Amino acid sequence: xxxxxxxxxxxxxxxxxxxxxxxxxxxxxxxxxxxxxxxxxxxxxxxxxxxxxxxxxxxxxxxxxxxxxxxxxxxxxxxxxxxxxxxxxxxxxxxxxxxxxxxxxxxxxxxxxxxxxxxxxxxxxxxxxxxxxxxxxxxxxxxxxxxxxxxxxxxxxxxxxxxxxxxxxxxxxxxxxxxxxxxxxxxxxxxxxxxxxxxxxxxxxxxxxxxxxxxxxxxxxxxxxxxxxxxxxxxxxxxxxxx
Amino acid sequence: xxxxxxxxxxxxxxxxxxxxxxxxxxxxxxxxxxxxxxxxxxxxxxxxxxxxxxxxxxxxxxxxxxxxxxxxxxxxxxxxxxxxxxxxxxxxxxxxxxxxxxxxxxxxxxxxxxxxxxxxxxxxxxxxxxxxxxxxxxxxxxxxxxxxxxxxxxxxxxxxxxxxxxxxxxxxxxxxxxxxxxxxxxxxxxxxxxxxxxxxxxxxxxxxxxxxxxxxxxxxxxxxxxxxxxxxxxxxxxxxxxxxxxxxxxxxxxxxxxxxxxxxxxxxxxxxxxxxxxxxxxxxxxxxxxxxxxxxxxxxxxxxxxx
Numbered sequence: 001x002x003x004x005x006x007x008x009x010x011x012x013x014x015x016x017x018x019x020x021x022x023x024x025x026x027x028x029x030x031x032x033x034x035x036x037x038x039x040x041x042x043x044x045x046x047x048x049x050x051x052x053x054x055x056x057x058x059x060x061x062x063x064x065x066x067x068x069x070x071x072x073x074x075x076x077x078x079x080x081x082x083x084x085x086x087x088x089x090x091x092x093x094x095x096x097x098x099x100x101x102x103x104x105x106x107x108x109x110x111x112x113x114x115x116x117x118x119x120x121x122x123x124x125x126x127x128x129x130x131x132x133x134x135x136x137x138x139x140x141x142x143x144x145x146x147x148x149x150x151x152x153x154x155x156x157x158x159x160x161x162x163x164x165x166x167x168x169x170x171x172x173x174x175x176x177x178x179x180x181x182x183x184x185x186x187x188x189x190x191x192x193x194x195x196x197x198x199x200x201x202x203x204x205x206x207x208x209x210x211x212x213x214x215x216x217x218x219x220x221x222x223x224x225x226x227x228x229x230x231x232x233x234x235x236x237x238x239x240x241x242x243x
Numbered sequence: 244x245x246x247x248x249x250x251x252x253x254x255x256x257x258x259x260x261x262x263x264x265x266x267x268x269x270x271x272x273x274x275x276x277x278x279x280x281x282x283x284x285x286x287x288x289x290x291x292x293x294x295x296x297x298x299x300x301x302x303x304x305x306x307x308x309x310x311x312x313x314x315x316x317x318x319x320x321x322x323x324x325x326x327x328x329x330x331x332x333x334x335x336x337x338x339x340x341x342x343x344x345x346x347x348x349x350x351x352x353x354x355x356x357x358x359x360x361x362x363x364x365x366x367x368x369x370x371x372x373x374x375x376x377x378x379x380x381x382x383x384x385x386x387x388x389x390x391x392x393x394x395x396x397x398x399x400x401x402x403x404x405x406x407x408x409x410x411x412x413x414x415x416x417x418x419x420x421x422x423x424x425x426x427x428x429x430x431x432x433x434x435x436x437x438x439x440x441x442x443x444x445x446x447x448x449x450x451x452x453x454x455x456x457x458x459x460x461x462x463x464x465x466x467x468x469x470x471x472x473x474x475x476x477x478x479x480x481x482x483x484x485x486x487x488x489x490x491x492x493x494x495x496x497x498x499x500x501x502x503x504x505x506x507x508x509x510x511x512x513x514x515x516x517x518x519x520x521x522x523x524x525x526x527x528x529x530x531x532x533x534x535x536x537x538x539x540x541x542x543x544x545x546x547x548x549x550x
Contacts, residue, residue: 048427074429086424088417095413102414103429109411158429 001026001193002047002162007056007066009039009046016042018217019056024162024210029184029194031204034214035238040197041083043214044166048080049073060162075103079160083167083197085151089140096139096150097122100158125153129183145176152183163187165196169203181207205229213237251389254382263385267457269498270392274450275471276478276490277399281406281443283476284484286436287419288338289346291472292353295333296326296444298466300451302360305372305461315374316391319452326448330441338436341422350469357467371462374455388457392450399446404487406442407550415439416485477518481525483532487549492533497521 002024009017016039024030032040045051047058049070058065065073079100087096098118102109114122126132129149134142142150148168155163168184169177177200184194184207198204204211204225211228213221215237221228228234250266253259275297282288300322304315315322337348361369377384406412414435417425426432455461474497482493500521504514529536537543 050423050427069431070423070426071429071431074427080427082424086421088420088424090420091413091416099413099417099425099428099430102410102417103431105431105434109409109414111410113408113410113413154428 001061002195003057003059004043004047005057005059007043007046007053007058009042009051009053015217017046017053020214020217020219021056022212022219022222024193024195026193027188027191028209029188029196029207030210030212031208032195032197032212032214033199033201033204034220038214038237039217040214041166044080044164044197047073047164048078071103074100074158074160077159077161078164079155079158079162080164081151081155081166081168083170085144085147087139087142087147087150087154089138091139093126093134093137093139093142093150094119094122097125097153097157099154121157125156128156128186129153130179145172148172148176149180152180156187160192162193162195165194165198167197167199169198169200177203247393251386254386258382260382260385263389265498265502267385267389267392269495270389270396271450271454272474272478272494272498273491274392274395274399275447276475276482276494277396277403277487278443278446279475280403280479280484280490281415282436282440283443284479284486284489285406285412285415285419286439287485288341288436288440289476290349290440291346291469291476292349292351292356293443293447293475294466294468294471295353295356296330296447297451297454297471298356298360298461298463299326299329300448301455301461301466302366302372302451303448304452305374305455306366308374308456309372315452315456316387319391319449322452323445323449326444326451327441330444331437334437334440338433338440349472353467353469353472357463360463360467367462369463371460371465372455374459374461376459377456385457388453391453395446395450395453400487400491402442402446403490404549406439407487411435411438419485477522480532481522483529483535483538486532486534486538488547489532489534492547496533 005021007017007020008015020043034040042051046053047065049065049068053066060076060078063076094114098114101118123132126135129152131146131149134146152168168180172180181203188194208225211223211225212219213228213234220237221231221234251263253262279293283290303322303325304318307313307318308315333352337345337352340348360366366372377387414425414430417430418432418435422432451466458465478493478497479490481497482491483489497518501514501518504517531539534543534547538548
C-alpha cells in the first residue's frame with residue numbers, strides 16, 4: 001500500500017534518512033521503532049511531504065507522494081498525528097474535528113464551518129473515542145491526554161485508509177494507553193492500515209503485525225515482533241553494546 | 244440601523260455637517276478595519292500596508308473622474324476589483340513569509356507605492372489629482388458619501404461575519420495558528436491566504452474611491468501614509484481582532500476618544516498621547532481586545548457576540 005524506495009533526506013550535510021526502503025501492507029499495523037534521533041519522525045515528515053526528500057521515491061497506491069504538495073496527500077486518504085499534539089487551542093473541539101472539511105478548493109468552502117452532517121460525524125467519532133463529554137468544551141481547557149485522543153479523533157474524522165501516528169502513547173497514563181490500544185485494534189479490524197512510531201515496546205509488541213527498526217537514518221531490521229526481539233543488531237542499536 | 248439610515252434627516256433642522264462627517268468617517272474606518280480583520284484577525288497576517296488598496300481605489304476612480312468625468316460612485320465597484328487584483332498579485336509574493344517578516348514586507352510595500360505615486364506624473368505626482376466638487380448645497384453635499392459608505396460598511400460587516408462562520412474562515416483561522424497542521428489536514432494554505440488577502444482589499448479599495456471624491460483630491464501624502472493602516476490595525480486590536488464585532492467597537496471607541504480630546508484640548512497632539520495611553524491600558528486589561536477579552540471571561544453580552 002505504501003512503498004518507500006531508497007528515500008534519503010539530509011539537513012546541511014547530516015543524513016537524517018539514509019536510503020530507507022520498505023513496504024507497508026494494507027490492513028496491517030506496522031510500527032517504526034528506533035533510538036531517539038534515528039530519523040523516524042523525519043521519515044514521517046517526508047511521507048507527508050513536510051520535507052521534500054533528496055532522492056528516492058515514496059509511492060502510495062501507484063501515486064508518487066514525494067512529488068505532491070502536502071495538502072493533496074491528506075486528500076488521498078492519508079491521515080497523520082504529531083508527536084507533540086498539534087491541536088488548535090483557539091478553535092472549539094468540534095471545529096478541530098471538522099478541520100479536514102475545509103480542505104481543498106471549491107464551493108464547499110462557502111458552507112457553514114460546521115454543518116449538521118459534520119456535527120453528527122464528530123459526535124460519532126467522539127463516542128468511538130469515549131470523549132463525548134468534551135464536545136462543547138474549549139480546546140485550550142483540555143488536558144494533555146484528552147488532546148491526545150482528540151488528535152487521533154481529528155485524524156479519524158477524515159476517514160483515512162492509511163493512518164500515520166507519531167507516538168500515540170507518549171506521555172499518556174496506563175488506562176488511556178489501554179484505551180488507545182483497543183481503538184487501534186478496532187480500526188485495524190475495520191480495514192484501516194496503521195503505521196506508527198512508538199517507544200512503548202509493550203504496545204508495539206502487542207499490536208504490531210510488522211516492526212521496522214531504524215537507527216542512524218537506516219533501516220536495520222524488519223520483521224514480526226517476535227523476530228525483532230531476538231535480533232542482535234536491534235539490541236545493539238538500543239543498548240549501544242555488543243552484549 | 245434604521246437610525247443610521249434616517250440620521251441625515253437632521254439636516255432639515257439645521258446644519259449638522261460635523262455630526263454627519265463624524266458618522267461617515269466612522270463608517271469608513273469600520274469598513275476598513277472589518278476588511279483588514281479578515282486577513283489580520285482571522286488569518287493572523289498583520290499587514291501595516293493595507294492602505295495601499297485604499298490608495299489604489301482612490302487613484303483609479305479619481306483618475307477616471309478627472310479625465311473622463313465618470314463619478315467615483317459608479318466606478319467604486321471597479322476600484323474594489325482593481326484593488327483585489329493587486330491583492331492577489333501582492334499576496335502571492337508577500338504571503339510566503341509570516342510573522343515579523345510579513346509585517347516588514349507590508350510596510351515596504353507601502354513605501355514602494357508612496358514613492359511610485361509621488362513620482363508618477365500621469366496621476367499628478369506628489370500633487371495628486373484634484374477632483375470637481377459636487378453641485379449639492381453645503382448641507383446635502385456629504386449625503387451621497389454618507390450612504391455610499393454606509394452600504395460599504397454593512398457589506399464589510401456581512402463579509403467579515405460570513406467569512407468567520409464559513410469553512411473558508413475555519414481554514415483561515417487554522418492557518419493563523421499552525422500552517423503545518425493545516426496543510427497536513429488537507430487545507431490548501433497558499434490559495435486560502437492569498438484569497439483572504441485579496442478579499443480584504445476589495446471593500447478597502449471601494450472605500451478609497453468614495454473617500455477620494457469626498458475629499459475632492461487624491462494625493463500620495465493623504466492616501467499612502469502609514470497612519471491609515473496603523474489605525475486599521477489599532478482599531479482591530481483595541482476591539483478584538485479575529486472577532487466580528489471587535490473592529491466595529493474598536494473603531495467607534497478610538498474615533499470617539501480621538502475626537503473628544505481634539506474637541507476639548509484642540510490640535511495639541513494630546514489626542515495621540517491619549518490614543519497611546521488607551522492602547523497600553525487595553526493591552527494591560529484586555530489583552531485580546533475589548534470584545535475578545537470579554538468573550539474569554541464570558542462577560543460578553545449576547546447582542547455583541549457574533550463569533
